[in-house]
Amino acid sequence: MEDMKKRKLGDSAADDDVSTVEELRTLLDPLAKPQLVDLLAKLGSQYPSIADEIRSIASADPVHRKLFVRGLAWNTTSETLCDAFRVHGEIEEGAVIYDKATGKSRGYGFITYKHMDSTQKALKAPSKLIDGRLAVCNLACEGLSGTSTTPDLAQRKLYIGGLSPEVTSEMLLNFFARHGDIEEGSVAYDKDSNESRGFGFVTYKTVESAKKAIDDPQKTLGGRNLIVKLADSHKGRTMQAQLPAAMAPMSLPMAGGYPQPGKAYANTASVGYGYPQNMVYPDSSYPSPPTASAPYAMQNQVPYAQQVALKKDSFGLPSTTPMGMGGYPYYIPKQ
Known part of the structure; x- marks a missing residue:
């Protein structure tokens, strides 16, 4: 009688150890992807039935069967591309990608095999000479990466x-x-x-x-x-x-009163070559030029701008006089 009770207790304990699908999902959901991959890989190596299930699910996903092929010749067609890769297995879909505007090949295409094993065979021999060009393939999910990274x-x-x-x-x-x-x-x-x-x-x-x-x-x-x-x-x-060719020349604003081509000058206007005080510099940290003091005393001297205004050339325009050192005008003594 006691043995029967112990057996029933043991059976009920065994039933409690069996987890439902919902309970397992609750336990697996917080795990990170690397943890899940390690877990399934470990179980698949121990139990062949789990390994077969993993292969079946992976083969159904095109991510494991689709190849990206680059380095194609401009005259390579979709048919030529498929012929080159058909040696590894049955192809589900294959095409060269063309530019919509020009209708010309963009130099790459895609191959999708029906079985994942065919894709693995193609990846073991990634380089193929097609129409005189050495084309290279890798999984499409890797894009332009793969061996080139x-x-x-x-x-x-x-x-x-x-x-x-x-x-x-x-x-x-x-x-x-x-x-x-x-x-x-x-x-x-x-x-x-x-x-x-x-x-x-x-x-x-x-x-x-x-x-x-x-x-x-x-x-x-x-x-x-x-x-x-x-x-x-x-x-x-x-x-x-x-x-250097890509560098665009930078134009600086001209000084106020600086003669500009194509413009007429009024006879009464004073024409000076003063330093541009309102110049905008590309670098805001560049200091604005200070107002310079006269190099020597201006007693009994006439400023250059007034002297120029008084002097006229043969065309009735103010004449010009060379600039002094540092960009400042000479001062002309009174006569």
């Missing part, structure tokens, strides 16, 4: 200048592939004419390969000597060279 990118990406118009992207990649595996690279083409702009870029997978390409004395391709340097250093030099 690695800290050593500045040491792996090279600027290649002095290219012959006949050099194609494929020729460029084949020439520099002797130094190591290339992650991304292409000749820069004009969007309108689709002609080479005489330079390109090559991104190696390792810094060592990039250094070999820079140090290699044999840099002749298409009958021309190439310029090979880090892309960031070339970009910085270009920006510095363009800086």
Whole structure:
């Protein structure tokens, strides 16, 4: 009889240990995303059924099946793009993105596979030569990031200048592939004419390969000597060279009474070259010019402005006299 009571008590205690879905949601809701990820990963590694459920849910979400493909040639079509990626699995959707105004390719597109496994296969071989251009892909949710956000990118990406118009992207990649595996690279083409702009870029997978390409004395391709340097250093030099041209000249207000072209002068008006007292300076901290005192005593002397007003040239206009040092007029003694 006592054994039966103990068994019933044990069964009721076991029932109390089983949590409902609502209770579990209440416990999981305050947890941060990293905590939930760690929890599910741990459970999935211990229980195959949970791992299968995680894969099923993840595969249903397009975020794990959609690729962003950049570096496409201007003449690459959606059909050509899909043909290049169909080798990894069945494609649900794929398209090149075109500019609405011009109708021309914007140089990138998207590929969505039907299965997540196909996406993973494509990511293991992210670089593909399509229409003579080395296109690169990564998950669309990463956008322009992915492999290009690695800290050593500045040491792996090279600027290649002095290219012959006949050099194609494929020729460029084949020439520099002797130094190591290339992650991304292409000749820069004009969007309108689709002609080479005489330079390109090559991104190696390792810094060592990039250094070999820079140090290699044999840099002749298409009958021309190439310029090979880090892309960031070339970009910085270009920006510095363009800086002076971008600076707009600053116009300062003219002094009061200063003769301005195209204006007539009244015979009775005094024309002076006084320092502009109401000038507005770009920097408010710049002090306003003080009113200067006469360099020496003005006894028996006539101020310059009055002297000029008295003197007339052959056209009936006030004559001019050179300025003194510091921008102040000379004083002319009385005759």
